[in-house]
Structure formats: C-alpha cells, structure tokens
Amino acid sequence: MLSFYLYLGTAVLLVGIGGLGLWRGPELLRRILALNVIGAGIFMLMVTLAYRPVMQGEPADSVLHALVLTGLVVAVSATAFALALLGRLLTRAD
Amino acid sequence: MTIMLMISWLLLALGLMFFLAGSIGLLRFPDSFSRLHAVTKADTLGLGLLVLGLSLQSSWREGLLMALIWLIVMASGAVSCQLLARFSDEQPSESATQQED
C-alpha cells in the first residue's frame, strides 16, 4: 500500500527529472537520454498500476505488461534512430 | 541448522564489506587503473561470498545456478577490466608507479 504510492511517486518524479533534462540539455545526446528517462517514468507508472491486483492476491495485469514490453522495444528502436540522426548531424558539423 | 544460518549471515555480511570496500576504492583512488583494480577484484570476491552465503540457505539447484552466474560474472569482469585498462589512454599516476617499484 505504502510501496504502491512510493513507486507511483517515483514514476512521476522520473518524468519530472526527464523533463528537466530535456529542457536544459545542453547536448542533444543528453536530451535523447532525457526522453528515455521520461519513457522509463511512464512505463513505471503503467507497471505500478498493473501491480494493484497483486495487493489483493491476484496475478498482475498482463495487458499492461504486454503494452510496456512492446513499448520497451519501440523505445530502444526510436533511440537508435535518433542517435543515427544525431551522428549524421555531428559528422556534417565538422 | 542455526549454525548454518549464522555462517550464512556471516558470509553475507563479509561479502557486503567487500562490496563496500570496492565502491569506496572506486570513489577514492587517484587514477583509473587502481579504480578498476579495486572495483573488479573486490566486487568479484564480494559476489562470491554472497553466492556462498545464499547457497547455504537455498536448495542445491539454486546454489548451482548462482555459482554459474558467479563464474560468468567473474570471467566477464576480468575481460572487461583488461579491455578498459587497455583502451584508457591515461598514464598511471605518480603514486601508483611509486608503489610498483
């Protein structure tokens, strides 16, 4: 019960920290990392919501787990694409 | 039974001590070579003690799995330590070279 709100709070704070990094930068690579931190916060929010049935002794919500699993793979592919664009940008700046 | 449990907790505490020492070394040592030295050696030993302590409290199958994990972590830790040391272009600091003499 207390842990549930603790993880919810952590998720929101992670989104906040990611937002701070996204705003402040200054490097583009750090902004990409910040987007990933925001994503981790949102995933954590979803997984914590999926944890609620566990507190009543039932199995966790598998639909949310499946969605987050898809999200993890999509997030890493999007990060790879962003980093490829970043690499192109930096080689052109030279 | 209780003696086994006590030995197990002793080993766990000892393992944590090694982790702590390795982390302090990582934070406090002057150059990257001695930092690597501290973190890879002490953590490997600490993990081994943790595995030993936990396997006293678990079934033989879990103990075997943990021992396998320890072997892999030990080997990959050794390789990555060598790799990092090889590709860091930092020269050993004054104090480290003096100690080697």
Place this chain on the structure above:
Amino acid sequence: MALLLFDLVLCALLLLLAGAAMLSRSLTQAVTLFIAFGVMMALAWARLKAPDLALAEAAIGAGLTGALCFTALVRYAKQPAYPQPALWRPLTFIGLVTALLLASLSQIPLQPSSAIPALVQQHLPQSGVSHPVTAVLLNFRAWDTLLELLVLLLALLGARQAPGDLPRYRGWSLSISWSRLLSPLLLLVSGYLLWRGAAAPGGAFQAGALLASGLVILRLNQQLSWLSWRHFWVRMLVLGGLLAFVLAGAVSLLLQDLGAVWLSWPQSIAGAVILIVESFATLAIAVTLTLLVVGEPKPEVADA
C-alpha cells in the same frame, strides 16, 4: 517492513541516478549513470512482479542502450564543451508541474476498475499458450505486435538513411575469444527464453533482445562480417517476422469460418502458430536491433 526498506532504497537510487545523469557536467558520466539507471530499472520491474519486463530491460537497458550511447559518445569526443545553462527557470516550471502531478496521484483508485484482466484469464485456455503476457502479445493483441515489428523495420530503414562513419575498433584477442565463449551461451539462453515463453516469463521480445546483444558483442569483435544489410538473407530475416505474421494471419483466415477476425488463430493450432510466428519475430527483432546498434561496416575500406 524489510520490503518497504528495499523499495525506499531502490526508488531513491533510481531518482538519484536519473537526476545525476541529467545534471552531471560531463557527458561520459551522464551516459554511464544512465546505463546504471537501466540496470536498476530491471530490478524495479522484478520487484513490481513484472519478470517479462525485467528480462527485456536487462538485455535492452543494460546491454543494447549502453552500446548505442557509447557509440554516440565517440562522436561527441571532437565537439567543444557546451556551456552549462541556468537551472532555475526549468526547475521552477517542471517542479510546479511535477508537484501538481504528485498531488493528483491520490486520485488513483486502489481497486482496478478495468474488466480486461478477468477477460484475459477467462480466454487464456483458448489462446494456445498458458502465460498471459505471451497470450496477450501474440493472440489477443497480435495487431500491436505486428505493428511493432513494422516500427522496428521503419526505424532500421530510417537509420540506414543517415549513415555516419565511425572509427572501426580493431578486435583484441582476449575479448574475441571471450565473445566466442559467451555467444553460444547467449544463443542457448535466448532459445530457452523463446521456448519457455509459452508457459512462463519469456518470449519473442526477451529472446530477441538477448540474441541481439550476443550478436552485437560478436560484431564488435570483428566477427559475423556477413551480418549486414547488403546480404540478401539478412534482409529476409529482418522482413521474416512481418512476413510470417501476415502469412499466419492469412492462413488462419482461410482456415476459419467466414466471420473470423484478422489475426485470430484457430484454437486447435494456436500454439503451433504462435511458436512459428514467435521464432521468426525473435530472429527479426534480433537482427534488426543488431543492425540498428552496430550499423554498417564501410563497404570498401578494409582494415589493413
């Protein structure tokens, strides 16, 4: 009580690592802290009773993202240092928004009101597998997984349009022999994960991510030089996940009655269809992620 202590330490560690990664002066430190953050996230998923996510995060967050970010870091080595911008303006605004969000958390009901988990449990025996997450991914919401494979393909095609040339790393004998020793082990574990996914945590995504990290290790040690987009069969592997999915969908449409829904498997062969689709999806995910992380070796320039 002990569990609450663990939760407190884990949450504090997560927040500290994320905050330090965002605010540290050096970019190298930021990337290193971010990788540590990924490992801790895997621990958090395991704590929150999501072992599927923990497996995937351990392979992706700790392995692949690390390789990706360090590759990007090499490019930053030549850049001049950036000035550190002021903190107070973003901190005020984001702090305000976050405080509002935190205050709104008390509105979240403790009792889940959605009926979907019960529906999943009810239809699980007809899905062909006994692990609910795999059943959702490859049967109940197979559309999501199909489109997710498409997203992976699009990311790869997009990244291929922006090639950047990187200094090649010459392998070193110790790391090469260790990679040779490690890769069969990773292959074994990913095959096991794929097979176990029918009944226990595991499945195509985890197996694919793990296989990809093994392939990346081998590629970084100057092996598997055939693994590039120019090779016909590699392209087929990348497309294979989508093709197998669409073919399976078409065949099961033909096998079923007229009113059947797209991507719903006939109950009698659902297990086999899911295993076939998952195998191709695993290979496609693994090869796509590998190509995304290590990119293309430059065609003409040989390391003499």
